Amino acid sequence: MMLYPQTNQIRSEISLDGFWKFAKDEDNQGETMGFQYSIPSDREIAVPASWNEQHQDLVHFFHTGWYEKEVIIPHLYKNHQIMLRVGGANYYSRVWFNGNLVGEHEGGHLPFSFDITDFIDWDVPNKVIISVDVRIKPDSLPAGEVESEHIIQKNGFKGQFPRNYYDFFPYGGINRPVSLVVLPKTHIEDVTVVTDIIDDSVGMVDFNVTLNQPFTGSVSVMIENKVEEFFLNNQLSLNGRLTIKDAKFWSMDNPHLYPLTIALSQNGEKIDQYTLKIGIRTIAFDGDKLLLNGEPIFLRGVGLHEDFAVLGKGMHPAIIVKDLNLLDWLGGNSLRTSHYPYSDEFLNYADENGILVIGETPFVGFVESHYNSTMEEKAHRVISEMIQRDKNHPSIIAWSLANEGNTFVPKADGFYKSLYDHAKSLDQSRPITIVNCLDVEGDVALKHFDFVCINRYYGWYTQPGLLDEACEILNNQLDLCHELFGKPVMVTEFGADAVAGMHMDPPELFSEEYQAEMITRQYQIIRSKSYTIGAHIWVLSDFKTSQNAKRVILNRKGLFTRERQPKLAAHEIKKVWKLEEK
Known part of the structure; x- marks a missing residue:
């Protein structure tokens, strides 16, 4: 996975966003019919955006969609490496460039890129064709067609249409930006940064720089006016440390970002440069307390979805700005990327604005038949991609590796321990969790994780209308959870639908x-416990779901409508959270 694209005096990016030709492939036989050379349609569709709400006949289209666009690449880039990058497409993608298959990718929420340099016709139109297969299968992530095994029937998933067994709409298509990335032949391929704080005032930045091929020459690493120089002799990577006196630490109130600039030079000529914005901060537990930069914090916030009318799950800067502005208006400080990794652009904005983020995988509703070596290998790959992409974001303070799976069968024990061990091997600087949705007494997986997350809907799916009883059960269940595991506890979902x-x-x-x-009563119960580290209301805004008898087009648990207008609960929780801010 390549670094997030940027344009400077050496690197360039050519956006392919906009209108693409689009063709339906209801029999999933497009390749045998030659669609990879030219698709048989002049219909246009917008990218980035899900296809489902752009044309009426695509609302419930869950097969393969084909995209086509022409691009002219000037010959001045001939001595460069040209990568085709897709920020995210749901679900299984294959990419052709001028009729040549250049790569394929499984997964709907993380970027992928392929080298197209050898297939370019310079200064004339080149044809990019992408197929996206969104068929809902048992081994997709998140999974579908597992009705007989699903442990959560309370939401009415049984028999819903379309037949995904999670509570959000399975939008298809190219949902995030597409671009051509122009790189020098030898370039910086990856940067890893881990920060620490010494003596309350000194920032320590450990870094690793990896190149795409062995390099002989000098490498400079600069932060503010502090520069470290290295010389590589046919080497691929380097490690180093920078210390910053009187450092400004990244926090919610002051999300200071330092530009870390890495440059490669050969024979006195700069051949590549990349600037990464980093935040110096620490995250740790002290008993049952969560500490940011050594100070205890409580995570007030929400779950949400990448969801908006017409766009579906399409990335749009205005939606990111609006959603995080609403979180700030409420007095919230945090969110979980429920239930999949969000866009690069979302996380960049969170970095800039001091939002604390629990980054989550797309592992929603694992069932017993998923606990096998094939799925474990697939899950490891997704975890690797997620951490590789998001490891340098100061906003990401923890990883959530699964939501509402069947963690009550023996095979779940080793499976989830494997996920934890794999993630920890990639990132030892952040705590890791999974989210439980049923009684914790029989849970065999939570014991492996650094803190316990639970989703609870007492007063809604159970004890409907009986708030006094529901609040008493929540109070007792929280105590039981801490008693059983002896770890910090967070309630990652609680709430009720409101029309x-x-x-x-x-x-x-x-x-x-x-x-x-x-919401207000249950929040106060959660907040009153000495061992709780956070409470996330489900959900920021109403969002589209599959059709079932308990959903009137949308899941209506939003504090805001799908149009982002506040309900009464938004005003009430704002009063509570703003008092805490003071």
Whole structure:
């Protein structure tokens, strides 16, 4: 996986976003029909955006979609390496350039890139064709077609359409930006940064720089006015450390980012340069306390989805700005990327604005048949891709490796321990968790993780309308959870649906009053515990789901509507959180 693209005096990026030709392939036979050379359609579709809400006949299209675009690449780039990068496409993608298959990728939420240098026709139109297969299969991530094994039937997943067994719509298509990335033949391929704080004022930056091929020449690593020089002799990588006196530490109140600039030079000529924005900060546990830069913090926040009308899961800067502005308006400080890795652009914005993020894999609703060596290998690959991409973001303070899986069968024990060990081998600087959704007594996986996360809907799916009883159960279950595991506890989901504009006195299910009372009361219970480190309300805004009898088009647990307008609960939780800020 390559570094996030940037343009400077050496590197360039050519955006391919905009309108692409699009063709449906309902029999998934496009390649045998020659679609990889030219697709049989003049219909246009926008990229980045899911295809489902752009044309009416695509709303429930869950087969293979084909994209085509022409691009002219000037000959002045002839002595460079040209990469075709896709920020994310759901789900299984194959890429052709001028009729040549250049690569394929499985997974809907992480970037992939392929070298197209040898297939370019310079100064004339070149044809990019991408097929995206979004068929819902048992071994997809997240999984579908596992109805008989699913442990969560309370949400009405059984028999829903389309037949994905998770509670968000399985949007298909190229959901994130596409570009050509122009690199020098020898270039910086990867940078890894780990930071620490010494004596409350000195920042320590350990770094590793990896090149795409062996290099002989000088490498400079600069942060502010401090420069370290290295000489490589036919080497691929280097390690080093920079210390910064009187450092400004990255935090929620002051998310200071230092530009770390790496440059390669040969015979006195600079041949590559890359600047990475880094934040110097630490994250650790002290008993049941979560510490940022040595100070205890409590994670007030929300879950959310990459979801908006027409765009589907398409990345759009305005949606990122709006959602994180709403989180700030509420007085929140954190979120979980439920239930998949979010876009590069989202995390860059979180870095700039001091938002604390739990980065999550797309492992939603694992069932017993998933606990095999094939799925374990696939899960390891996704974890590697996620950590490789996101490891340098100061906003990411923890990893969540799964949400609401069946962690109650013997085979889950070794499977989840394997996921934990693999993630820890890649990143020892952040705590790691998974999210439990049922009673914890029989859970065989939570014991392997650094802190315990639970989703609980007392007062909604169970004890509906009985808030006093629901709050008592929540209180007791939190105590039991800490007693069993002796680890910090976080409630990563709690909440209730509310139809905007529906009011009841006294409060009843689906009214704005019921949602507001349930959320505020349960938040106060969670916050009162000495061992809890956070409470994330489900969910920031209403979002689209598959069709079932308990969903009126959308999951309506949002504090805000899908259009991002506040319900009563948003105003009520804002009062609580703003008091905590003071």
